[in-house]
Amino acid sequence: MAEARTFTPQDPIRVFLLDDHEVVRRGVMDLLDAEDDISVVGDAANADHALVRAPAVRPHVAILDVRLPDGDGITVCRELRSRMPELVVLMLTSFDDEDALLDAIMAGASGYVLKQIKGTDLISAVRTVASGQSLLDPATTARLMQSLRAEPTDTPALAPELAGLSPPPRERDILALIGDGLTNREIGKQLYLSEKTVKNHISRLLSKLGVQRRVQAAVLATHLEQPETANHSSG
DSSP: OOOOOOOOSSSOEEEEEEOSOHHHHHHHHHHHHTSTTEEEEEEESSHHHHHHHHHHHOOSEEEEESEETTEEHHHHHHHHHHHOTTOEEEEEESSOOHHHHHHHHHTTOSEEEETTSOHHHHHHHHHHHHTTOOOSOHHHHHHHHHHHHHHHHTOTTHHHHHHTSOSSHHHHHHHHHHHTTOOHHHHHHHHTOOHHHHHHHHHHHHHHHTOSSHHHHHHHHHHHHSOOSTTOOOO
């Protein structure tokens, strides 16, 4: 399904824009609408409006501001992608914030750009993510994962905790899928569970692992591949 898609003036990239600054919104809209193969189909100034308006206009790409007066773009990203798994998201922010970048990756964003980006670079970023490619620089992502890994991995107590996850594949599967960046809804579909059940599993999982955030659990998920020793006994 990860096939590169091409867009044309007859079938343009449909973009939805979320930013609480009207000047920024108008500037980005004018910039993108000037391109033959891009059309801004909707916009919002806050998270609540975005969650109502975006699904109604079925965009291919959502450009979401990270910091909002009534929430944050990362939560909006996770929620929109759980409703529209085919949606690709570009996070737009004024700050080079490593935590936000990690959260954006885990929420399923395909790209993360600073507002200082040149107009031509933003246009090409929209085209890149719309065509199915990621705009997350592998070196930055690797560096971030490395720095995050430094906290949990230095505590040897965590490996046994992974081993202590429930033997029915349930918790281990959920952890692996968190590591793949899936939303609760997507995890539920894969494992035939309701979204609410997945949410409950995840909060139990986080407390068992002694971490507060999904991102940290995702880093621990990378260790599931390594201890592939005798722990697989099928009842």
